[in-house]
Amino acid sequence: MKLFLFLILMIPFSSVRAQYLFKEKFSNCVTDLFGLEDKVIAHTNQYLFLKTIEDNIPPDTLKKLNGKIAFQILVDSVGTPCLLSLESYLNVHYQNLQFDKIINSKTQWTLDPDEKGKLVKVAALVILTFTEKDLIYQRIKITDFKKHKWEPIESYLRRK
Numbered sequence: 319m320k321l322f323l324f325l326i327l328m329i330p331f332s333s334v335r336a337q338y339l340f341k342e343k344f345s346n347c348v349t350d351l352f353g354l355e356d357k358v359i360a361h362t363n364q365y366l367f368l369k370t371i372e373d374n375i376p377p378d379t380l381k382k383l384n385g386k387i388a389f390q391i392l393v394d395s396v397g398t399p400c401l402l403s404l405e406s407y408l409n410v411h412y413q414n415l416q417f418d419k420i421i422n423s424k425t426q427w428t429l430d431p432d433e434k435g436k437l438v439k440v441a442a443l444v445i446l447t448f449t450e451k452d453l454i455y456q457r458i459k460i461t462d463f464k465k466h467k468w469e470p471i472e473s474y475l476r477r478k
Contacts, residue, residue, distance in 0.1 A: 338390065338402060338403040339390045339402075339403055339441075339443070340388060340389075340390055340403035340404050340405035341403070341405055342403060342404045342405065342406065342412070343402070343403045344400075344401050344402060344403065344404075344418050346400065346418075346422075347392045347400035347401070347402050348392075348394070348400070349392065349402070350439075351439065352392055352438075352439040352440055352441055353438065353439075353440050353441070354440065354441050354443070354459070354460045355440055355441070355442060355443065355457075355458075355459035355460060355471065359429075359430050359440075359459065359471060360391075360393040360397075360427050360428070360429050360430075360440050360442040361427060361428050361429070361430070362399075362425055362426060362427045362428075362442075363426070364455045364472065364474035365474065365476065366425075366426070367425055367444075367455060368446075368453050368455050368474065368476045369476075370420060370424045370425055371417075371420060371446065371453070372453065372476075372478070374416070374420045374424065375415055379410060379414075379415070380478065381478070382409070382410070383408060383409065383410055383448040384408070384409045384448055384449060384450065385406070385407045385408040385409050385447075385448060386406075386407045386408070386445060386446065386447045386448075387404060387405070387406045387407065387408050387412060387417070387445070387446050387448075388404060388405045388406075388443065388444070388445045388446075389401060389403075389404050389417070389421065389442075389443070389444045389445075389446075390402045390403040390404070390441050390442075390443060391421060391427075391441065391442045391443075391444060392439065392440075392441050392442075393427045393429060393439065393440055393441075393442055394439045395429065395436075395437040395438060395439055396437075397426065397427040397428050397429060398427075399421055399422060399425050399426075399427050399442075400421075400422055401417060401418040401421045401422055402441060404417065408448065427442070442457065443457065443458050443459070443460075444456070444457055445457075445458070450478075451477060451478055452475055452476065452477055452478060453475075453476045453477075453478060454473065454474070454475050454476075455472075455473065455474040455475075455476070456470060456472075456473045457470065457471040457472050457473075458470055458471060459471050
């Protein structure tokens with residue numbers, strides 16, 4: 319719940335150029351100009367995204383992994399992802415899991431064109447919830463910056 323409250327509180331600042339939404343920042347992304355998913359939606363196959371995450375975490379760590387982690391993933395106009403920032407509420411330190419390397423080099427994305435038919439760089443917001451038996455994938459999009467409104471784009475549940 320704290321994570322969702324944090325997301326809602328950060329929405330008014332999300333229209334700023336090169337804005338990091340979460341506390342932990344990564345500097346290897348080209349942040350010249352991008353938007354959040356208020357109109358453009360970046361897509362990834364949820365099943366493959368979660369499988370990629372699971373396949374790249376040691377099995378003994380995956381079994382004990384519990385909590386939530388939120389990612390701000392910058393997806394450029396050709397679908398290349400780059401982890402821009404994250405907020406972790408996991409019981410294992412996120413640096414040991416190398417999410418930046420996994421997301422940047424092993425996940426695939428596509429973009430819907432904007433209203434002018436152009437593919438523009440966008441930041442996707444992904445929340446993963448690890449429980450004893452499940453891994454839950456959630457995506458949200460910002461619907462109104464001024465009123466702090468967002469809505470889910472999609473959710474997916476995968477059994478560990």
